[in-house]
Amino acid sequence: MSDSKTMHIATENSEIIYTDEFDVIVCGYGGAGGCAALEASRNGANVLILERASDGGGSTALSSCEMYLGGSGGTSLQKACGFEDSTQNMIDYMELAFEDKGDAEKIKFYAENAAQHFEWVKSLGVTYKEAAHLGRIVVPESNESLLYTGNERAYPFSASSKPVPRGHVPSHEGDFGGKIFFDALKKEITSTKINISYDSRVLGLVVDANNAICGVSYKKDNMIQHVKVKKGVILATGGFVMNDEMISNYLPFQSDFAAPYGNPWDKGDGIQIGMLMNANVINMDEAFFGVYFYPPESLTYGIFINSSGNRFVNEDSYGARIGYFCSQQDKQKAYLLIQNEDFSPSIYMDKLPIIAVADTFEELEKEAGFEPNTLSATAKKYNDYVNDGCDEAFRKDPQWLKEICNPPYALIDYSFDAQRSPAYSQETGPLMFTLGGLETLKTGEVLDKNGAIIPKLFAAGRTTAGLPRTGKGYSSGMSVGDATFFGRMAGKSASKK
Template sequence: MTTPEHKTMPTHPRHLSSVTAWDMETDVVVAGFGGAGACAAIEAHDNGAAVMIFELASDSGGSTKLSSAEIYMGAGTRVQQACGIEDSVEDMFRFLMASNGPIADEAKVRAYCEGSVEHFDWLTKTLGVPYKDSVYPHRAIMALTDDCLLYTGSEKAWPFAQTAQPAPRGHNLQVEGDNGGALFAKILKENVEKRGIGVHFEARALTLITDDEGAVHGLVVRIDQQERLVRARRGVVLCCGGFVMNESMLRKHAPMLLGATQPIGNPGDTGSGILMGQGAGGSAINMHEGFVSVPYYPPASLTNGIFVNAQGQRFINEDCYHGRVGYYCLQQPGQRVFLVASASDFGDYPQGSYLNAQFAGTAEESVAELENELQLPAGSLQQTVAYYNAHATQAEDPLFHKSPEWLKPLELPLAAVDCSPGRGAFYPFFTLGGLDTRVSGEVLTPEGEVIRGLYAAGRTACGVPRTAAGYCSGISVGDASFSGRQAGRSAATRD
């Protein structure tokens, strides 16, 4: 008996007893051929398993391919050492724990940091991912040269710099421009192909196949309008991305993200992997959180500016990561946010900027002009600027501890752009909630039991990155590739 496809929903696993014959059999089934799925498949294969990948799209890459594919690694990678960057497992660990705050998963962060150098070596030596032994020294969202190392989080910013020795850990591939994702996806695909791993494109994973005890035995996929029952002798690894393209799930779980403007991901990020996992008894956690950003640099000089809210008050040290700033922008009472800076610090804004915020006011002769134009409470912005300037002159920021590197008095003429959520500024976002997993990738029930035969990785799982407030670029592709490997290996070597 097979249920008609139109009735199959991800949360309704097919019962093993309904399977009269398998259409395909292998050891490890990987659902999704993005960054996580590719790494899961490669690692499963290299650990002795027969592997099949089923991918909804017509080609591989997923959201990883659409990204810069910077990877957050540290603790002394080859590039860090070659560039004379000091880093350690402990500093990386302390930074990721502090920046993710109380929702950090200590075991995952620990494994990620302790495994980082090995992961770098695997990417370079096993897969052949090229990284130049060089530093991209600018404050930037991504490197547009072929240089490698850049700061991609809030490592140098308060309060994190006080907790852990900062180091640049964003590893940009050796390719000109923002083309890391395409190159990384190409290398992953070549590695899958040369291993002879079976790949089915345009194959939609419909639901899991489970037994009376809840153990997972396979996957129902649809290929050429037909259901195929695929047996996974050792395990199914769900690598189907997050749910940023599923508006109903966003509304239900992560309404905070609806204040942002631009979903980042591929059309397959519909949450289907999360739903399949839930249907098999898995627990979804951290579903309210996501990455969100207000990408106000480049130009880096805007870091000399200040963000103010509807009260004309600052609320953040402006030298921290754009995602952290974006997170706090969404929390401001009244939801009005302006970036105020000396006109000279706008450089050639908006050219070369991602922000897309409109100019909302200028101050030629006094801050009061700008305050008035922005309809801020009388005196509020003047007071904020006076206090800021008096201390910036001393290279101090007693309120938010912005680094002296970015402290200089705001000088007339000033200008302000309107970064209020929903008023034109670019707020990209994606989800950070997903299936609760062990470091091994094993999917857990709400009571913390392992679901036998079921694994998840990448944004289908809830991994190392847990909040925009502590995000750093490269941590999602880093987590996807790292967690994909863990899951692939666990499935392949399951006893």
């Protein structure tokens, strides 16, 4: 049976026997579910977590656990590193990032409370080093905890809000912040009375004759079991990037070139369950995928061109925005033109092929098979912009404007087919996770297709359309920040007295 058809809603009858009863049942023990369970328990609720895997963590534990935080004058980490960040500044940035797809209410609520959320995360015992890495990086390999993880310093964002670093990552050397965060969350949860059932796949809800939620059905030890719920069910089972049927249904364009990025149980179960309760799903055609061609940051001095030899993006943008604009080019063909002195292999994509090397732009163009006067004209025009001190075409920040005039020149193939070719793939090509799901309020309450709240149903994390809404405007940290923050909100709402 396909993943999508496994979920169901059962109506109470004499054959449904409840094995237990809880105030709040949390489906999925990742970032959103763990935080939801903890807040519900702290609010006095008797909580059960049902987790499909044999341990908690989900994609959150796999992640770098960068969280996108700021506002309120600055988080304690931003302040310690000398940065001031007003709530309005953060709102302006996020509103521009998600354009008409953003949820203004969630953005405002998040910006108003993100600095407090950071204190909450720290209170779990997650440690952050009060030092900033201000280079153009994705994840620090050294142990600084504050960094730029989005487009803050790139046009058009730099022109409309003050650039401030908002990426908060647990202090460590190497890339395993998610494990540090989840271990701390789990330790705290273990010290409470929260009940956890592993190897328990939630299959659906139990409703009464009036369609009101009464319980949850799940499969464990090859048996379907039912638990009764008093106050609320929280769906926090992650996104749907591992569900081929849903991906080909909702993201057919991206599925042609992007590869799934997540844990194996990103099957969309929570979204399916919500849909069976007539919940509204939104933003299902949006996903994150990145082209992390840097670091080293000197690669930013190069220019991206498409198969017609034209530029298409300011190269100082964040990897997800670069990825989005690459995806918009004909056949997703994209090449980086770089001069020798600025070239070092990219740390994430060092195997990609250099398709031509030459001493003049004309020779490079010919060797790489471009039409005459395409690549060469673009490179010369770019050099004119550099010499004028203003990139009139794409407004790359003057910091990254450097004349390309010292041969040899090289052309590196960042086309998506090259990135996904088994010869070159290093799992850093256009890796994708989903940004659509159940429509919720900032409280975590799930809305139906008529905009009405579905009683007793809550959701958070990638099961919902949360804070991050587009890859084009995504900053690293917006997903874990959203999942953990709105997970907490769902836990508080579901356990209300």
